[in-house]
Amino acid sequence: MSDIAKNSADLQGKTIGGLPIDRLAHLILIREIEDFLYTEMDVLDNREFERWLEFFSDDLRYWMPMRKNLAFRDHHHDITGPDDAAWIDDDKNILTKRVKQILTGIHWAEEPLSRVSHIITNVRIDRSITALAEGEEVEVKSGFLVHRNRLETETDFLAGRRIDILRRSGDSFLIAKRTIVIDQSVLLAKNLTFFF
């Protein structure tokens, strides 16, 4: 039995302030995940792009599918599939190139840099786990509101949801997969030079 499994077995039946202790451990794990995701967005909004890349695993898939207008009977399929065209379908190498492109100082679409803020909310995990063992993964859902303002008057608001696969790595996590689902079929931003 792993240490973590043993610990959670020890916690069975105990309570703090009336809350079962394994329920508390679950909430603390969510809080730890939230803190990780908020830190990540802070780093991004501070334009520490190279540091931001360190939040992702080397086997990353960073995927932003498109949305379609479909009849109600098909509405569960209104997100483009893994073999379809997408807005973005990157591995770590290409995501790194996006960052390097900005750092050239001649990536005109981000020169000068846009001002971007990420509001991350509705952070949830579906499993009632109390801890993650090293290398173990969990699916984390979150909502986002991204505001981008560029040059004088260009402004974009994009809202949607993310589904991340987080992998325990030491006392932190790595994002192994990020799926970004926006609430637009025709994209109303002229480009996607910013990140999610």
Place this chain on the structure above:
Amino acid sequence: MNARVKLVDRQAGIVSREIYVSEELYQKERERVFGKAWLYIGHESQIPDSGDFILSRMGEESVIMTRARTGEVQVMLNSCRHRGMRVCRYDEGHTEKFYCPYHGWSYNLDGSLAHVTEYEREYKEQGFDHSQWGLIKAKVAVVRGTVWATWDPDGDFDSYLGGARQLLELSFVGWDGEGAVEVVGSTQKWQIPSNWKIVAENFAGDMLHVVSHRSVDIVGIGPNTESGRRDASHTAQYVQAGYAEGHASVVGFYNDTDPRRDYSASKITAEYFQDCYAKRKRVLGDQALISPAVGTIFPNMSFHGNQPRTILVAHPVSVDKTEMWRQYFVDRDAPREVKDFLRKYYLRYSGPAGLTEQDDMENWNYATNASKGFMARQFPYNYAAGIGNETTTNRLPGATVEVNGQGELHGRSMYGKWAEFMGEADHV
């Protein structure tokens, strides 16, 4: 606007900024260009079976492309004849009929009127004629699966394309020179704050905007992701081709003695292309060495014919807003790994998140924006590069050719035709 001002001087390579910023000219374009020209609608692979449909656009207007019971491709205006409601609001799907959600008229896959609400009580006795009230249908033509339509009942696609048919034939046939291509999944659609012509003109063959893409060339997103945007494993001579019909392209002539070693980063993809090149030479002969790199079929269908292989339509939304529709193409019968390798390469190249296309859109945005002002619009744009260098080649019948490949023949061709469409030719 002073009517005596030349909007387009093809000979001198001078084009008035009015054509990008004037609301009055934009209103005329809706009728004179988009009401008459042949427009790209979609690809047959999007509607393989009878009953399949997609939505598309002709200029600002929504149209439905269907495959009717007969198997024929049909294109019709997406507006009910009763009171104008859009009869289809799904991007794609499969249906027997289109049901109008307003009062319930319905239409067949070929656009004919199927049912009129209260027909028996309110229409029958007056002799209502269903055949007069079908959806408005466009004339359709197909080349290598690419579907085109026009509102002009006299439109003849062969003469409209002229020699540029060769570009479509070479770009949208399978790599083996005879197979079919298909669209990868769905169409990317996004809006940009630019006049549509700046987009179409750029893809017609602007070879001078290398500086726009310096950053992506430095980081490298080509098939082998080492440097640049494309494979450089073969040598080719690139020429600009301009057609009197308004189309233009940059076309590569490959060196016959060079081995083609494209897509070396993926073994299975590299082998697939090796096989295909060998077959292509058998099927197409000398034509196999001709490769349209990029081009525009007048007015607003642009394409890349090789790396990447894609179609971009710059649909006008208003004088300073354009809706971009981009599709990516792979060989229908290629192995799944090849399709996936190409799909990922295409997506990092083009579209709103494409490392290449992003920088184009910044330039088009602020070129449109900075051309609107009272002072700015009085001074024309310059398309003079390469005037006097034009010649012809028997490899591209019907084309005027600029052999250095760095001129602005593309703009002079496109805007010369635009002026004709607009009835401004007497000022040219």
